[in-house]
Amino acid sequence: MTPGTTATTADTDTGTSTGSGSPATTGGAQDRGDRPEIPTRLLVHALVREDGTVDAGELYTVAGLLGMTDQQVRLCVKRLVTEGRFTQEGRGRKATLRAVADVTGSLAPDAAYVRHAYRQDAGLAPWDGTWHLFAFAVPEARRTARDALREHLLHLGAAPVQGGLYVTANDVTGLVEAQARHLGVLDTLSHASSTDLRVGGVTDPRALAAALWPLSEIAERYERLAAFAGSRLARLTEGPEPSSAERLTTAVELAAHFTAAMGPDPLLPPELLPAPWPGSRARHLAAAYWAALDGTGTAGAAPAPRLFALYDEALRPADSDG
Numbered sequence: 212m213t214p215g216t217t218a219t220t221a222d223t224d225t226g227t228s229t230g231s232g233s234p235a236t237t238g239g240a241q242d243r244g245d246r247p248e249i250p251t252r253l254l255v256h257a258l259v260r261e262d263g264t265v266d267a268g269e270l271y272t273v274a275g276l277l278g279m280t281d282q283q284v285r286l287c288v289k290r291l292v293t294e295g296r297f298t299q300e301g302r303g304r305k306a307t308l309r310a311v312a313d314v315t316g317s318l319a320p321d322a323a324y325v326r327h328a329y330r331q332d333a334g335l336a337p338w339d340g341t342w343h344l345f346a347f348a349v350p351e352a353r354r355t356a357r358d359a360l361r362e363h364l365l366h367l368g369a370a371p372v373q374g375g376l377y378v379t380a381n382d383v384t385g386l387v388e389a390q391a392r393h394l395g396v397l398d399t400l401s402h403a404s405s406t407d408l409r410v411g412g413v414t415d416p417r418a419l420a421a422a423l424w425p426l427s428e429i430a431e432r433y434e435r436l437a438a439f440a441g442s443r444l445a446r447l448t449e450g451p452e453p454s455s456a457e458r459l460t461t462a463v464e465l466a467a468h469f470t471a472a473m474g475p476d477p478l479l480p481p482e483l484l485p486a487p488w489p490g491s492r493a494r495h496l497a498a499a500y501w502a503a504l505d506g507t508g509t510a511g512a513a514p515a516p517r518l519f520a521l522y523d524e525a526l527r528p529a530d531s532d533g
Contacts, residue, residue: 265310277464328490363386429476
């Protein structure tokens with residue numbers, strides 16, 4: 212992700228908080244360097260409650276802790292209302308925003324994807340040694356569909372081998388075919404499975420994984436997640452219980468770090484990754500911190516954002532599955 216800056220123009224809802232502005236009381240100036248990129252619009256989405264509402268007072272408070280200005284929040288809210296994504300009742304900090312549709316946003320975890328990662332960490336999803344290859348030749352006249360299919364393959368963790376040919380270690384055949392069918396290009400898609408993959412002169416599975424996927428970049432993102440979750444977990448364990456606003460702020464920060472680390476991860480089987488792999492430790496710390504943070508809510512407090520329920524489900528221990 213490209214570092215952003217806190218904006219104060221008419222486009223502030225696309226601006227981000229990366230530590231500029233006033234330091235959050237959850238850690239002060241020392242936290243500025245590890246604060247993730249959080250666009251104002253994304254913050255609004257993250258604070259949507261189960262009933263579809265956002266408390267404006269809560270929004271302004273959390274935004275301030277993240278270094279965002281009141282003007283930035285006001286302009287973002289105005290734009291979201293103008294776009295028809297939210298309605299607004301009341302004014303200023305006493306207002307209530309109501310989502311017109313489910314807009315939890317990109318901080319919401321893909322529960323199945325996240326839980327597969329935790330199953331891998333627990334040794335419950337061993338690799339069978341099979342590579343899955345996909346090839347397609349969609350004509351230029353259907354460029355939009357071609358690009359959409361390519362993006363879907365990349366989203367599922369496939370790596371390009373050469374023009375129109377992609378490979379993954381996970382069996383995502385059903386998902387790829389469903390997307391190709393939806394796009395009307397299923398007849399252009401070919402799929403093959405093999406335990407003997409050669410790219411140039413490389414045949415060793417781990418060497419292939421290192422050559423095809425940017426493992427060092429993925430590892431760096433996980434190191435940042437581990438550092439954030441580990442430091443916050445220690446602070447939460449040893450320090451005073453956070454206020455409601457601080458709890459919400461750090462939950463949004465954790466979700467942003469988690470998304471930044473998990474989003475580009477193809478979830479290669481452990482058999483293909485360097486050992487020790489930082490992703491396992493980072494996910495363990497993230498789950499531990501989320502559980503500790505979730506346990507700090509006080510009786511009678513305002514309803515938690517939908518984000519809490521989504522992460523509670525996604526980060527449930529892998530061995531609790533039936």
